Amino acid sequence: MPMAGEKGSGRLIVIAIPYLWLLALFLVPFLIVVKISVSQDILASPPYTPLLDLSQGWAGLKDYVSQLSFDNYFYVLSFDNEFIGAYGSSLVIASISTVLLLLVGYPIAYAMARAPRSIQPTLLMLVILPFWTSFLIRVYAWIGILSQEGLLNQALLALGVIDTPLEILNTDLAVYIGIVYSYLPFMVLPLYSALEKLDPTLLEAAEDLGCPSARAFWLITFPLSLPGVAAGALLCFIPAVGEFVIPDLLGGSDTMMIGKSLWTEFTVNRSWTSSSAVAVLLLLLLVVPIVIYQNIQARQLEAGK
């Protein structure tokens, strides 16, 4: 039995490390944000109240709890403010982007999985290649491409396709282009890994049983790639909802996204408390798809047994 105990404590330490990491760097900061979100703004440093004074002991804690309020949440969720619109618009933009990403990413992943084995590592590296340049710089580069005097307009004008420059930069279209471009690897990689695992003899079997290959795609390939579709969609959808840099740099003044609103609330309005509330609500909004994703994964694991 002491042997088992020793083994157990060793395992416990190994398991504990990532949990401690998450606790210190995710849960604790998040609880601080939650705490700020139920406080009130004041002009001071820190710019919110009440503060928890642990030296007062039990009385201090009671005092603290009695002063907490959910006013910030009511403020954020009130229809007089832009936040509800921004949440909605973020969800819409993220959803449309995810669909676009699927439409662009699926053929790429499919072609990669069907390519000769020897060149697949190269193709994979090409997909990851953009990561070698900073995300911010790549988004800036799109300004150079999409602006009135940008590369795209100049090329189209030179070719005589258009007479007047297209207005793409600072519109929702630019935001879609930016999101689809930036998130494409996150869509392609899980799709590729799902399609690459697909046993090609399944397609031969389908064809052998009288099913032409186009139909076999919808009956065999696509259903079996659904876990990859789900993984890719959620990997893109979740960060896209909270995206700040892309709408800020490429979007127009009327592009509403919650990340941008949060930034404005924090830096311009200088309200720590209400921006914390925005952040907490955003997280709650995203927990739903994350839970769905985990459910799918668990089911996958179950099926794989």
Next chain:
Amino acid sequence: MATEKARTQTIGAVRRSFAPWTDPAATPLIRFDNVVKRFGEFTAVDHVSIDIYEREFFALLGPSGCGKTTLMRMLAGFEEPTEGRVLLAGQDLAGVPPYRRPVNMMFQSYALFPHMSVAENIAFGPKQLGMPKGEIAGRVAEMLKLVKLEKFAQRKPHQLSGGQRQRVALARSLATRPKVLLLDEPLGALDKKLREETQFELMDLQMDLGMTFLIVTHDQEEAMTVADRIAVMNNGVLVQVAPPSTIYEAPATRYVADFIGDVNMLECKVESCANGDVHLASSVTPAPIEIAQSVEANPGDTAWLAIRPEKMRISLDAPADMTRNCFTGEIWDIGYLGDLSIYHVELPCGTPISRAWWSGRFPGKTRFSSPSRRAPAWS
């Protein structure tokens, strides 16, 4: 019990008289006509011509990489021949896609659709052929009954055992009632006992359905058990096509003799050859070797003598007739297998170790302590 026996006898009788390949008027169902398949520089199938007849259980046998699977895949439509033609019921299959060929394949990996239940897997083929819904349900039920998996209709493939998966794959490939069923190493993933049972089930099934089965296997016992005729292939070349008994008793080449069953090979010189009687001389024994086998040979030719282990007798004392077909040797090892024993015998004059099977007579190893000088005689 009695009827069961009677039925087996009838089947046996039918099998014995079934030999359309001997009838020059019979037209083959499948014809490989001088088929060549090259992959780049590599020739996988080299000028192979085979005729396979309706209701025949035909085996393509050979080591892995001999081209047998490629040959089958050309019939299924997954590969096109580089040269030559593949004909099914007189029709050239060139350019006909797999989904239009009335040929179904049971894959080595079974290739069951993992996201579909057993019933959906079986219904896949009939559905693709546009069979009405009610009929499909009937066909699926019939197939499930055929492979005795009625209770597993709603299971997914991953919830089945290997043997059950094999049955689903079989049912799925039979559900469209194809003209020919192709079986690619169908029993490779099963354990020995289940494999033997399934071999007999496959034979019964083929008889009952009256279908043409083409099986690809590297397992010579499997081919011998199930097939009416066997085609032995090596390095893309067809070596011999014949019923199992002919393949075993009269192999066409050294390769076939060596590949099918256990055999002892001895290099000999042809002394005389007349009226189907061949006299051979070998350095391993002073006694002449006489065989009754119709072989075309000239005196002085080098010949290879293949002796099946079970055709040899071993005795401690010299046999009465030492004038022909006998060797003297030393027993090195005895492997006791129960129903038979394997004797490793070394012949004098530096000849390689020879093997002999022998069952009965000497129970256990007590009488022979190895190594000891004994006389294995062959007759």
